[in-house]
Amino acid sequence: MSATPLPSALDVRELLEGLLGREVAVATGGPMVDPGSTDGALVAEFVSDQMQLAAIVVMDVPLAARSGASIALMPSLASENAVGAGELTDVLLENAGEILNVMASLFNAEGAPHLRLSAVHPPKAALPNDVAGWVLAYVPRLDLECDVSGYGPGNLSVLVV
Template sequence: MLPGRKEIKDLFEGLLGREIAITDGLPVDIGIPKPVVASYVDDYGHLRAVAVMSFGLAARSGAALALIPKGAVEAAEEDRVLPPNLFENAYEICNVLAAPFGDAMGEHLRLADAYPPSSPVPANLLSIAAQVAAREDVDLEITGYGTGSLSLVVAA
């Protein structure tokens, strides 16, 4: 019911045009700095899945997508503020993640919303993100930009 690591790796490599190393990870921490949280719904509008992208992965993948120098990532991490351009790029990555989620679940899913680190996240999404079952937690190392974490969780 979850995309495999190969699909995750292929998606990030295809979007970013960089080699990605994918390894076991821990659930993304929803503390400070806050992550990007995305929700996915089916064609009936039912919540089906949640993705949690660590602040570091959002900044790194957002920068890599637009070929923004790594210094922008370092500045964002130091300030603990994800600039709008990096969030917009992370949002687009979350949007594209709907396809492998839907393929794995055997239904069409679409991105309902993605919340930047500066915005409150609905409690029901945080509850799903904390579930122990039906989840995949990985670390992604983006060549030239560094490592960040991703958690994919099926809504029970």
């Protein structure tokens, strides 16, 4: 069995566009999304069938709010209010969690371990020690600047641990 693959920026863009039903501009070389920042970040854990942590996706509050509003066809004002307040409403958090759940498909390649979403940690929540040590580590990772058409920009980090 081979290692869990790191998806390409193209794979991430195509998945987001398919889910959101709108264009998403994606640029590599974005900043590492830091859950310890003032607004925090949404952190998703992906585990193998043996319950081993294998991948992490970190979404800043602006991207979580904007993609969460977009997938539900909510007005962009709903996401802007969340971005301005620096926190996600329950609806936006749930919607962003659904996007993260589908993102598990980015890691599931033939011959690689099957991964599934195990947990989503809301912004400013304490992270488990095994996750906290990885989110800013120099491991195979993809740090992206994303811009959801009609909603706005945000940042996303995808890591394979």
